[in-house]
Amino acid sequence: MRAKSSHNLPTDSTLLRNWRRWESGESRPDDFYAPIIAAAFDTVTAAFFPKARPNRDDELLSATGMDTLEFIGRLRMSDVSAATLDAIRITAERLCCEYPVADPRELHTEGTAWLRRITSLLDGRLTLSQHREILVLAGWVALLVGCVDYDLGRRTTAEATRRAAHSLGLEAENAEITGWAAEMASWFALTQGNYRGAIEAVEGGAAGCGQLGVGVQLAAQRAKALARMGDRKAMDQALAEGRAILERLDHPPNLDNHFVVDPQKYDFYAMDCCRVAGEDGSAESYAREVIRNSTRADGSVRNPMRVSEAHLTLAVVAVRGRELERAVDEGMRAFTGRRRSLPSLMWIAGETAREFIERFPGDPRTRVYLDQLRSLAPE
Numbered sequence: 001m002r003a004k005s006s007h008n009l010p011t012d013s014t015l016l017r018n019w020r021r022w023e024s025g026e027s028r029p030d031d032f033y034a035p036i037i038a039a040a041f042d043t044v045t046a047a048f049f050p051k052a053r054p055n056r057d058d059e060l061l062s063a064t065g066m067d068t069l070e071f072i073g074r075l076r077m078s079d080v081s082a083a084t085l086d087a088i089r090i091t092a093e094r095l096c097c098e099y100p101v102a103d104p105r106e107l108h109t110e111g112t113a114w115l116r117r118i119t120s121l122l123d124g125r126l127t128l129s130q131h132r133e134i135l136v137l138a139g140w141v142a143l144l145v146g147c148v149d150y151d152l153g154r155r156t157t158a159e160a161t162r163r164a165a166h167s168l169g170l171e172a173e174n175a176e177i178t179g180w181a182a183e184m185a186s187w188f189a190l191t192q193g194n195y196r197g198a199i200e201a202v203e204g205g206a207a208g209c210g211q212l213g214v215g216v217q218l219a220a221q222r223a224k225a226l227a228r229m230g231d232r233k234a235m236d237q238a239l240a241e242g243r244a245i246l247e248r249l250d251h252p253p254n255l256d257n258h259f260v261v262d263p264q265k266y267d268f269y270a271m272d273c274c275r276v277a278g279e280d281g282s283a284e285s286y287a288r289e290v291i292r293n294s295t296r297a298d299g300s301v302r303n304p305m306r307v308s309e310a311h312l313t314l315a316v317v318a319v320r321g322r323e324l325e326r327a328v329d330e331g332m333r334a335f336t337g338r339r340r341s342l343p344s345l346m347w348i349a350g351e352t353a354r355e356f357i358e359r360f361p362g363d364p365r366t367r368v369y370l371d372q373l374r375s376l377a378p379e
Contacts, residue, residue: 001015001036001037001040003040004036004039004040005036007032009036018033022037035247039243042243042270042282043243043263043266043267043270044243044246044247044263044266045247045263080121080124080126080130080134085130085133085134088118088134088137089137091114092114092118092137092140092141093254093257095107095110095111095114095141095144096140096141096144096257096258096259097254097256097257097258099144099147099148099258100256100258100302100303100304100305100339101302101304101339102339103338103339104148104151104152104339104340105152107144107148108145108148108149108152111141111144111145111148112145114141115138115141115142115145118134118137118138118141119134119138121134122134122135122138132172132173135168135171135172135174136168136169136172136174136177138168139165139168139169139172139174139177140177140259142161142162142164142165142168143162143165143177143180143181143184143259144258144259145161146158146159146161146162146164146165146184147184147258149161150184150187150188150341150343151340151341151342151343151344152342153342153343155188155343158184158188159188162181162184162185162188163181165177165180165181165184166178166181166182169181175207175208175209175212176209176212176213176214176259178205178208179205179206179208179209179212179214179215179218180214180217180259181205182201182202182204182205182206182218183201183202183205183214183217183218183221185201185204185205186198186199186201186202186205186218186221186222186225187221187344188343189201189225190221190224190225190347191343191344191346191347192343193347195225195226195228195229196225196229198221198222198224198225199222199225199226201221202218202219202221202222202225205218206218210245211245211248211249212245213245213246213249213252213259213260213261214259214261215242215245216242216243216245216246216249216261216265216266217242217261217265219238219239219241219242219245220238220239220242220265220266220269222238223235223238223239223242223269223273224269224272224273224276226238227272227273227276227277228276232277235273235277239269239270239273242266242269243266246261246263246266249261251263264289264290264293264294267286267289267290267293268286268290268306268309268310270282270286271283271286271287271289271290271309271310271313272309272313272348274286275287275313275316275317276351280316280317280320280321283313283316283317284313284314284317286310286313287310287311287313287314287317288310288314290306290307290309290310291307291310291311294306294307294310295307301337304337304338304339304340305337305339305340305341305344305345307337308333308334308335308337308340308345309334309344309345309348311330311331311333311334312330312331312334312348312349312351312352314326314330315327315328315330315331315334315352315355316351316352316355318330319352319355319356319359319360320355320359322359324356324359324360324363324365324366325365327356327369328365328366328368328369331349331352331356331369331372332368332369332372334349335349335372335373335376342376345376346373346376346377349373349376350373352369353369353370353373356369356370357370
């Protein structure tokens with residue numbers, strides 16, 4: 001804590017008494033101590049001390065007085081009233097919130113249909129503010145559709161949709177949308193092994209994102225690329241930049257939205273970088289934290305794609321520790337989730353496979369993992 005604090009702290013005995021109270025739950029660290037504790041564990045404040053999430057009402061009827069059929073009818077009539085815009089906003093948010101768990105093909109079909117409906121309004125009579133807002137909402141849905149396209153292995157279509165989202169963001173002068181379009185380009189490059197391309201995509205899209213959540217995501221993608229290029233110092237700097245942006249942001253009201261950077265994502269990014277850098281102890285700690293934060297009290301998984309990568313991290317740590325049985329078990333767990341981003345899963349699972357082959361090249365258990373990995377590859 002002293003190493004991470006820019007202020008003088010009390011004596012060791014006082015700090016120890018405070019720590020025991022915090023650890024027992026007798027009291028909670030205040031706004032002074034909470035960031036220092038989080039920094040001591042190389043994470044961000046809200047990851048350790050999350051704020052209560054407000055209840056979110058997703059029902060169109062309660063928010064706008066319209067059911068879905070009436071809403072679609074108004075869109076067909078180009079009735080762009082305030083209530084219609086509210087309904088479009090709620091629908092776009094709902095689609096983005098369903099990304100981590102929905103069937104990707106069904107989500108793609110629904111997202112594409114809504115993108116057509118929203119963009120069709122641009123041909124109608126709109127005020128300037130309405131025109132800009134519809135551009136922004138279309139941009140968010142286009143980003144979502146592009147992500148799902150890529151998850152399904154449709155690289156060409158995903159890139160075309162990403163570029164369309166970028167154009168919508170430019171026209172609407174929305175730095176978040178253009179920033180996320182750049183983040184997607186970096187993600188595409190990373191999963192295809194183009195690490196310099198990933199960094200160039202980040203650098204091309206970082207302008208104006210230093211105070212936005214997407215700035216954290218851009219820094220994380222840069223850190224992932226640098227880790228694989230062997231530049232440990234620059235990797236640490238990129239992670240620190242992302243953490244600094246995250247600390248400055250207000251706690252997001254809706255953590256389910258795919259395009260909201262929640263504090264727990266920092267552990268997910270750091271997990272990947274530590275695994276690649278060979279920091280097995282830290283990688284394992286982050287992986288277990290990712291699984292814990294992604295699992296609800298009833299045992300259901302809120303972020304299955306993050307959990308899959310966490311299990312692959314645990315597999316790498318185990319195989320490096322010569323625990324092949326545990327490594328195979330963790331690796332097989334990574335393949336059980338129904339919601340997958342195929343390029344991301346194949347990328348990390350392929351890196352994991354190299355660890356198996358390097359240490360246990362002829363072992364039958366290695367072949368079990370490799371056979372399962374091959375079964376995931378698109379035909």
